[in-house]
Amino acid sequence: MKDQLYIYNTLSRKKELFKPLIPERVGLYVCGPTVYGDPHLGHARPAITFDLLTRFLTHLDYKVRYVRNITDVGHLENDADEGEDKIAKKAKLEELEPMEVAQYYTNRYHHYMGMLNVKDPSIEPHASGHVIEQLEVIKSIVDKGYAYESNGSVYFDVKKYDENFPYGILSGRKVEDLISNTRILDGQSEKRSAPDFALWKKAAPEHIMRWPSQWSEGFPGWHLECSAMSKKYLGDQFDIHGGGMDLLFPHHECEIAQSTVDNGKIPARYWMHNNMITVNGQKMGKSLGNFITLEEFFTGNNKNLEQAYEPMTIRFFILQAHYRSTLDFSNAALQAAEKGFDRLRQAMANISKINALDKSSVDIAIFEQNCYAALADDLNSPVLIAHLFDAVKTINSLIAGTQSITQTDLMQLNRLMNLFVTDILGLDVSIDQNNGNDDKLHEVMDLLLQVRNDLKDKKDWATADKIRNQLNDIGFEIKDGTTSATWQLK
RNA sequence: GGUUCCUUGGCCGAGCGGUUAGGCACUGGUCUGCAAAACCAGGUACGGCGGUUCGAGUCCGCCAGGAACCUCCA
Numbered sequence: 001m002k003d004q005l006y007i008y009n010t011l012s013r014k015k016e017l018f019k020p021l022i023p024e025r026v027g028l029y030v031c032g033p034t035v036y037g038d039p040h041l042g043h044a045r046p047a048i049t050f051d052l053l054t055r056f057l058t059h060l061d062y063k064v065r066y067v068r069n070i071t072d073v074g075h076l077e078n079d080a081d082e083g084e085d086k087i088a089k090k091a092k093l094e095e096l097e098p099m100e101v102a103q104y105y106t107n108r109y110h111h112y113m114g115m116l117n118v119k120d121p122s123i124e125p126h127a128s129g130h131v132i133e134q135l136e137v138i139k140s141i142v143d144k145g146y147a148y149e150s151n152g153s154v155y156f157d158v159k160k161y162d163e164n165f166p167y168g169i170l171s172g173r174k175v176e177d178l179i180s181n182t183r184i185l186d187g188q189s190e191k192r193s194a195p196d197f198a199l200w201k202k203a204a205p206e207h208i209m210r211w212p213s214q215w216s217e218g219f220p221g222w223h224l225e226c227s228a229m230s231k232k233y234l235g236d237q238f239d240i241h242g243g244g245m246d247l248l249f250p251h252h253e254c255e256i257a258q259s260t261v262d263n264g265k266i267p268a269r270y271w272m273h274n275n276m277i278t279v280n281g282q283k284m285g286k287s288l289g290n291f292i293t294l295e296e297f298f299t300g301n302n303k304n305l306e307q308a309y310e311p312m313t314i315r316f317f318i319l320q321a322h323y324r325s326t327l328d329f330s331n332a333a334l335q336a337a338e339k340g341f342d343r344l345r346q347a348m349a350n351i352s353k354i355n356a357l358d359k360s361s362v363d364i365a366i367f368e369q370n371c372y373a374a375l376a377d378d379l380n381s382p383v384l385i386a387h388l389f390d391a392v393k394t395i396n397s398l399i400a401g402t403q404s405i406t407q408t409d410l411m412q413l414n415r416l417m418n419l420f421v422t423d424i425l426g427l428d429v430s431i432d433q434n435n436g437n438d439d440k441l442h443e444v445m446d447l448l449l450q451v452r453n454d455l456k457d458k459k460d461w462a463t464a465d466k467i468r469n470q471l472n473d474i475g476f477e478i479k480d481g482t483t484s485a486t487w488q489l490k
Numbered sequence: 491g492g493u494u495c496c497u498u499g500g501c502c503g504a505g506c507g508g509u510u511a512g513g514c515a516c517u518g519g520u521c522u523g524c525a526a527a528a529c530c531a532g533g534u535a536c537g538g539c540g541g542u543u544c545g546a547g548u549c550c551g552c553c554a555g556g557a558a559c560c561u562c563c564a
Binding site for chain 2: 013015030031032033034037039040041042043044045046047049086168171172173174177178180222243244245246247248249250251274275276277278281282283284285286287288317320321322325326327328330332333334335336337338339340341343344346380382383385386387388389390393396397399400401402456459461464465468472477478479480481482486
């Protein structure tokens, strides 16, 4: 199984067999959030995608070191020459220390990712805590002659790089095109050429986030933190680099250029990019202002939401699409996901009600094989889920008595459902908190249903229906069986 | 303008040359006092036009429409 995982590599634009540099170990670096705003649905996608990846790799017995950064410096707005740091800008706006802003949104990010059942990475380095490492990378690049100083700032020399290395191998861009297609250069530009990018930026007097360096008091450039921190925690070269497709260019391209000069090799061997979540076919994003925060999804407090959605509905919704496809948000799609997930969750709870027989009409081995094959095929979670729904049908049929299963197969079925649904897809199917874990409530409900049963025996349908309807209004779903009834909270 | 990619049934979404993806919704049946749930059954879609092939949503070309990136963005 381990030697059959195929991953789509953006570098080659092909699915490739995954082979780690060091057997049994995987080094994974994923671009995390810039903490200057509340986490929205778009942030959930890479978090869940790479959570699925680490869960699966871990299941395959790899020892995974998962590094996901927190960007709390850098990421200039507008043109580099007049850019303003996003965190600093927000801080000024809210009259806070920049670190207060970063801390606040970092906490929020952690909280909501936790609700989505996203496991913490092994290391979560902050850019602000790695300025020294970033300065070292700059020095290394300057020493090798691929960067130049200009007015206290340091820029990466893309033209020179392109003479000796393949600039654009990830995004397919050509330097000449970049030069000719860039808008008219700012007259005061400190850059020699349009595609050059800042490694170090001299701070304007009003700029509050600043560190000393041999060039100026300033701050590190956009793309540097990932080069510096991946090197520190994963080495000169590691296995997988992940992030959103919108980071492909220029961020990851620049990262490759920096690290290649610094270490003499491309930093990661497999580059994975998750696609965007869209709203009406358009990317959900901070700048477009069409994003819905996770808090809003969970409370329903947004004009575009018809209702609140549970975190697991959101997770299921995202996993129902392949990570490399765009996923269009709509209430209808989310409501469909909610119902589908509920059916899956219900079936999971019902496995315990199945009676084993001495013969199986179901083939568990094929089911298992199908599930693994789906995951091994570039993490095809929608196909995996399709197979899981086949199992749901099987479970329901077993309860309905139209199929049979042996004790051995039943245990295997139970194990596999838990493995794929809970452990690997990370879907929390527990319905405890939702089902009233109050013993007294159970007793009262049982009493009520017993009374109703007596009414039914007397053919007092009016009163029996009244009880059922009103319980329904309160939020209890009543399912009548042939002899007794069961209930659950909706 | 450049680079990359997408267009599948009522909706969401798989599919990588040849047999039903799956979910939601819908229709009929079974069960039920009636419902609900569940089970059984049902609808045959692939933007347009050419081409390759015994055979094409699936490969190639052209056209139409859309998206992402080329400024920060997951």
